Amino acid sequence: MDNYISNTCNGISFKYSNDGVKTNPPFIIPENLYKFYELNERNVNALIQKYLFASHPYLLNDSFDSSDGIFDFKEIEEAVFKGFFKNHLKEKYCDEKISEYYKKDQCQNFKEFRETFVSSLSNKFGTISLTTNCKNALMWSHYTSEAGFCIEFESDELLGNYKILNSDIENLFFRPMEYVKEIKLLKYTRKEFMGIAVPFLYMTTVKSRQWEYEDEYRISICKRDMDVPFHRKYLHLKDHKGENDRFFRYKDSAIKSIILGQNFLTNNYIHISNNAILRIEISQESIYIETFINLLFENYNDNIYIIGKTQENGLLQRGVQRIFFERIKLNEFRIIYTDEKYLL
Incomplete structure (x- = not known):
């Protein structure tokens, strides 16, 4: 595909097309990847059924990680506002209503726009956190309480031909986390971004350097209509029950070893x-x-x-x-x- 979107934020370059996302500079895929688990019924079932859960941003343990607060909507023009709501809520708003809604939402720093934007963005994407480091004592303590387990995956087996077991996944992005000194706000305008893929990738790729010891790599999956746990962020909104699960299924051959705490x-x-x-x-x-x-x-x-x-x-x-x-x-x-x- 010749058409692509290319942007830079926090010194990180992205190039997004139908073939996926590339970072600049390119990276070498690690030979092995690790996933830490607390020992509980849900995680044992995940191993039995051979899936990784692609989390919604509201479920992550760092409130700054994948936060919708990274987006600066202050400079959104009415035309962009209208275009977004026509595309995502066309059954609810006509042109006249959207114009009124724009003026009202502008007075509250586009609070409603933010909620709708994040909803439409996050019900299509999910994030899986992996690491190259199974040695770190902090991760064993934080994620397993030293009593859980860690799965060692062979990267090629995990990522290769994923469509065979995941026909519902439309796209997959794999990349290392980028650790930055400061997390800068990202202005959302039609000129900078076409669609929601690149904003989501910025949102889920940048973390504070305080987390650098984790040496994290992420798989992001794209599916239509997945669950959104609104109660974790907005008490006045009901959770959205999607048509598709948040599972990334893998072959048994992807597991190289299991390490017990x-x-x-x-x-x-x-x-x-x-x-x-x-x-x-x-x-x-x-x-x-x-x-x-x-x-x-x-x-x-x-x-x-x-x-x-x-x-x-x-x-x-x-x-x-x-x-x-x-x-x-x-x-x-x-x-x-x-x-x-x-x-x-």
Whole structure:
């Protein structure tokens, strides 16, 4: 496609076309990518069903990340305002009503325009956060409470031929996060942007340098009409229930290994004897843990690792060791610790 949109914001260049988005300079796709998970029923089900959840911006843990506050609407002209509402709410507003609405909304810093803009933008896009760094103690603490797990993906298997399992995804964008000293406001005018793709990519690509340790890469998916959790931002708006889910499905072959947090085995429903016998306490609350350990045993037993502490060269360091399970009986396993271990 010859037509494209090219813009620069915060020193980041984007070129968007039907073939996707490119950043300048181009980047090398990492060989492996990692996703951290807290151990709970929802995340175990995500592993069983082989999907990554593409979050709406309102669900992210940093209120400045992907914030609609990045957009400056002060200089929106009436023609741009009209064009947007005709396109997105044509059944609700005629020309005369839009003119009145423009004057009213202008007096409140285009509050209604912002809400409608973000709604129309965010029900079409979702964001998946990944990292190249499985070693960082802060991420193990923040995202897993040291008791969850981390999936190691092979990037080519994860991203290649994604359409086979995701026919509902219209487009996919993969890029590294850009960490900046200051997050500058982005003026939204018809001259700068045609459509909503590039504004969304700016919005979801820029983060404060305080987060640079995460070395984050993001997958953004584009689908028609996904959920919008308005209650997380606007108390007066009802959540939007979309026709499509926010799932990015992947092949089982994309999983290279599963790494368990160092406190995984101290879960309240897991009991370990002195001879490394793991027994799962059966209860309604522990079903997902039982499911997870059986899944590890049946599908990933050759590729399980666990984080631990180790004393090396006079230092206390974080290390990882490969383990596997031997089933003794239902809900009871022997943990075998191998000699394969290395420092993180």
